[in-house]
Amino acid sequence: MASLTAGNRRPVRLADIAKAAGVSHGTASNVFSRPEIVREEVRERVKAAAEAMGYGGPDPKGRLLRAGKVNAIGVATAEPLSYFFDDPFARVMMASISQACDATGAGISLVSAANNEQLAWNIQSALVDGFIVFCIEGGSRLVELARERKLPFVALDLDSEDGAVAAIGVDNIAGASLAARHLTDLGHRRFAVLALPFADGRTGLVSPEQVRSATYAGTRDRLTGYLQELSRAGVDTSKVPVYETANDAASTNAALETIFAAKEPPTAILAMSDKIALVTLEWLSARNLNVPNDVSIVGFDGVPESAVSEPPLTTIAQPIAEMGRLAVKAILDSDGRISRQLLPVELTVRASSAPPRG
Amino acid sequence: MASLTAGNRRPVRLADIAKAAGVSHGTASNVFSRPEIVREEVRERVKAAAEAMGYGGPDPKGRLLRAGKVNAIGVATAEPLSYFFDDPFARVMMASISQACDATGAGISLVSAANNEQLAWNIQSALVDGFIVFCIEGGSRLVELARERKLPFVALDLDSEDGAVAAIGVDNIAGASLAARHLTDLGHRRFAVLALPFADGRTGLVSPEQVRSATYAGTRDRLTGYLQELSRAGVDTSKVPVYETANDAASTNAALETIFAAKEPPTAILAMSDKIALVTLEWLSARNLNVPNDVSIVGFDGVPESAVSEPPLTTIAQPIAEMGRLAVKAILDSDGRISRQLLPVELTVRASSAPPRG
DNA sequence: ACATATGTTTGAATCGATCCAAGATGCAGA
């Protein structure tokens, strides 16, 4: 009994069962994987032996090596793992990815790491059939690491010029134009831009050359879209402050402090994410500035939270669910070819935008 | 070139590299796993061969078998995978689990399935070092499946009497008492209970014998706590309607329709989850019933959303972060012994509860 | 010149299963 309960380690393998039941390992294997081809009497005997020895079924580690396919896809990011559950955009994306996985029976492995070295190792040793890479900060490194695994992978929301990586993204330039156009149509002339990072680990006012050397093409494209449309409407874009945030409350609040300390604060804010926009909404409300009467704001992403904020947010809605579905499909049906898809976005007008005062 | 680009499949193994570089597989292996012990000249030669043949590094599948440890923990539920990203309670729990995993460098595998058969297979073949099991509906089956793998596992929020399974839960009876006591102290006498499921796949008004035969001990305990406290305060508990919901909007709304169709509708509602309570808040607001003046309501869970609802929700806060941390610890430091922990909850009073009118 | 120490490389064994061609067994019909 003692040996059963304590069982030092658990070195009970299929082969042990086979020996105990007096059959070959081939037969023992069949008992578990194709029970119908083994004679009932033998089957029962093997099962009994397994039960008696506390065998937990064929170890997937062994099976895996032979089978080749893991039947799981890895979702990777350079953020902490909790990003998947905290960030609104990530959450919606993950929900759609997981629906697609459910439909095909594939599992999901979350891959991330505290530091860069760990990250490399975790990607190299992830047991997956392919990767979906979330390209926020540290995107390029992540893509590089994923590529080295030589497994199918797609980058989400990466507008890299690098044609050698499969990517699913949205038309950032068109989306940003849409946002800016909406505000200029309403009559706004004084703008500020709250941007996502252009490069790693920076925040603050952005200079044109910083924009040119941006690591993140997505951020740059959105800015391009904004500025193109603004200058088309006759706004002097050199006067439009562009603040880089880390897509979090702290850096956004800091940017807002600076922006609204100006002599002529903006009447309209272009935010590159709904998260930034929602933080802005709170900041403004705490300062008794009314949205949309004092300040209009347009977000980007179209996360569910944007529909229930106070006031509900005008935003550029990305087809998040569609992106997730396509990403999973790209991994599972991967034919080795790389494909890049640019999905359309649309303007969702809600209550955070209105004509400027007066 | 053609063979390089197309490369029919990808049967390039470490052994191929070794042969190409003219070294043994032992040495080739060392080049990747302990580069410092192989002479530089050889190391470069092997790396060059790997590069030339498009080798993506040692396949984790192979390594795994030898190493034994996967370095990932599985989180399982009988709900669809998207539950992890949709449900507020699950989200907070996952965030804390993922923080704990990040801290130790472990990965997370999400395990679930569309149907029961798939679920069994997915659990049996999950590549993990242990399981954390979310025990909502279908909990017992899930626990059984996980136990069969003979891996360390903990059940979250399962108040099973089965002492043979490790579990981390909260003191449901005490929590429920706290909620009920708060409302009786405020002077309420007419109550309704919106319950979580007592058994699979049912909703609607619950009879006492249904309660006795409850599959889910957690639900039963919460009800016990409610009713104990109510009768202590002199309320005739046989007159308190108890409605089983599926913890979703549809079944909760249906319950509310019935409850408020009564001649003497309740002045106070005890909801077994914040999700139910939040749905109730919306339903009441749509019917122009004021919370807390017309109806008081107390939730259960203490999810972040409960703090920002309109009005903010009085609720029983579970130490969700602590539970997640403990669960991960239980798996990673598993010493083979099973442990059951019952954590305390606390009443968080916010604006959804007040004395009844008049 | 020889023993000793140090640094590299080798090749067999191992991890835990699945697959499959070939062998064994049992039974019906000639």
Next chain:
DNA sequence: TCTGCATCTTGGATCGATTCAAACATATGT
């Protein structure tokens, strides 16, 4: 009794790596 045909069962090969004791090579000390 022998052949033919099912129906199991067997044992070796395989999946792709890591590990380790032993072999080998080179340098150091005496």
